[in-house]
Amino acid sequence: MKTATRRWLAPILAATMLSAPPAALASGWKLVFEDNFDGSALDRSVWATRYIYGNEKQDKLNDEVQRYRDNDNHVVKDGVLDLVARKTGEGAYESGMIRSLQTFYYGYYEARVKLPKGKGIWPAFWLNSDYDASGALSWPPEIDIMEYVVNGGEDLPNMVHSAAVDTPRGSAVTYYETHPEYNTKLKSFVGTEDLSDGWRVFGLVWTPTDYTVLLDGKVLYRRPYAWLNKSGVLAAPAHVLLNFAIGGSWAGRYGIDDSYFPQALSIDYVRVCQFSEASDAGARCGDSAYTPNPADYRYSAPGDMDRAVFGAAAIGDAESGGSVALPSGVASVKVTSRLRAPSGVAATQNLYSVIKANGSGTVLSEQTTPLDGYDNGEMRTVVHEMPLPATVKPGSYRLVEAIVGKTPPAGASTPLKAPVLCGGAKTRTLTCDTTQVTVTTASY
Structure with missing residues (x-):
């Protein structure tokens, strides 16, 4: 075309x-x-x-x-x-x-x-x-x-x-x-x-x-x-x-x-x-x-490219639809990610996680986590601590995850996001919303 x-x-x-x-x-x-x-x-x-x-x-x-x-x-x-x-x-x-x-x-x-x-x-x-x-x-x-x-x-x-x-x-x-x-x-x-x-x-x-x-x-x-x-x-x-x-x-x-x-x-x-x-x-x-x-017309070849697959995640002890308390003064929150990373990804790419407020899109926390040891082609659990601001307002939040390059390509200011699959979906995307939680208590 x-x-x-x-x-x-x-x-x-x-x-x-x-x-x-x-x-x-x-x-x-x-x-x-x-x-x-x-x-x-x-x-x-x-x-x-x-x-x-x-x-x-x-x-x-x-x-x-x-x-x-x-x-x-x-x-x-x-x-x-x-x-x-x-x-x-x-x-x-x-x-x-x-x-x-x-x-x-x-x-x-x-x-x-x-x-x-x-x-x-x-x-x-x-x-x-x-x-x-x-x-x-x-x-x-x-x-x-x-x-x-x-x-x-x-x-x-x-x-x-x-x-x-x-x-x-x-x-x-x-x-x-x-x-x-x-x-x-x-x-x-x-x-x-x-x-x-x-x-x-x-x-x-x-x-x-x-x-x-x-x-x-x-x-x-x-x-x-x-x-x-x-x-x-x-x-x-x-x-x-x-x-x-x-x-x-x-x-x-x-x-x-x-x-x-x-x-x-x-x-x-x-x-x-x-x-x-x-x-x-x-x-x-x-x-x-x-x-x-x-x-x-016969051949033997893969039908698509191998990609990272994200599964359900958790913020604190809350999985999607649950609630979590994030009071002021807490420096970080445990995030449990689930993903299958293709072999060899760790050498060039990282796990990128961001917690955003639903509606406004305000970023509560973001973090890049190396994938060393997690890129064996199997579904793995990645537990990491994400930093929190001094005050956390109650509300509805979501965890958005992606696979990003370790360095920007020539001429670019930020690393590229790799195409991924979310859960059992067949359609590729660049980010996955892996969990939604409600912050029920916070002192501020």
């Missing part, structure tokens, strides 16, 4: 069959993520509505003209999510986007969508790298499963764009295993049908060695690919994005047809399946009739 990925599928190079990926270990697809949008509103515990950049508040990329907003731009009704775009002023537009908080390595990704219409549109379905183990972001890598650009010139309603950002940039690419129907029509950009007429199913099979893009169950192309950062090592896992961009030098090259607005990128569902030898793995990803045969 970033500017560097503006490439299309025409012309595909001569089909070149490469050797099949090794390791025939998986028995089928296992569903690891699904949203059918069956509720009445977007589930904000599953999706964010801004890019991960700029403290997860960035509302545009490239030179597109819309801004991503939450002014009824994410409408859920009758099992469909509409990312609604509208004109808000002269040359000004707002739209919707979703970014998964859960991350993944490899597998089969599928979305059923109804594409918008008109000159100037740029909806997309793509993967971008999330935070790495230190909390840093990097780009590339990126896989654009689908970019539907209609600019009224070179880019027409009967074509779809798909590409990836390679490391090193500009690497030669060989495409192979293209579907015969599309292989003969790629110079006219994927045939004659207007892709915005009716629902379409876009799919991606991503393995450690290559990826394959499918449209309505037909392989558009397959190509070698490695999910590497700029240093040439495995990048952080991917989050899933669907967005409805408008305009810019690509989509808006010949103007924007405002007569189609307001309109939406409609999403019926989003699914992610991964290869598994488990008994509940099968031939389909959910109930999709377009699922590719897992026997054709």
Whole structure:
């Protein structure tokens, strides 16, 4: 979706069959993520509505003209999510986007969508790298499963764009295993049908060695690919994005047809399946009739990055929902943290704990604790004393915990927070509220 990925599928190079990926270990697809949008509103515990950049508040990329907003731009009704775009002023537009908080390595990704219409549109379905183990972001890598650009010139309603950002940039690419129907029509950009007429199913099979893009169950192309950062090592896992961009030098090259607005990128569902030898793995990803045969795409690799996991904590003798007395003159309070820290974390990262007042957010106490001896990959109890001010007011407080770097990265003023999991949640975050207590007595 970033500017560097503006490439299309025409012309595909001569089909070149490469050797099949090794390791025939998986028995089928296992569903690891699904949203059918069956509720009445977007589930904000599953999706964010801004890019991960700029403290997860960035509302545009490239030179597109819309801004991503939450002014009824994410409408859920009758099992469909509409990312609604509208004109808000002269040359000004707002739209919707979703970014998964859960991350993944490899597998089969599928979305059923109804594409918008008109000159100037740029909806997309793509993967971008999330935070790495230190909390840093990097780009590339990126896989654009689908970019539907209609600019009224070179880019027409009967074509779809798909590409990836390679490391090193500009690497030669060989495409192979293209579907015969599309292989003969790629110079006219994927045939004659207007892709915005009716629902379409876009799919991606991503393995450690290559990826394959499918449209309505037909392989558009397959190509070698490695999910590497700029240093040439495995990048952080991917989050899933669907967005409805408008305009810019690509989509808006010949103007924007405002007569189609307001309109939406409609999403019926989003699914992610991964290869598994488990008994509940099968031939389909959910109930999709377009699922590719897992026997054709086998690999053995982790499905996500290992992260620290926080469990329930206690302040004094009070666990979440309890009460604790913190009278004036007490210099510190015992805090019992529970976490599973991945092996090797102690060398570069610490446990960060802060007690905050609910409502005001006033900090009562904060502390950084070394993780030496606690990073063996098992759930451990960390008991530490947190300093207290001379007076402690009664009220409701929460303990917020994180894993932070021991030193700030180059150019930064503070250490980075590492991505973590809270309790049994699958979605990563940068901090966990691990306990809530009430201070019942205090003399001041």
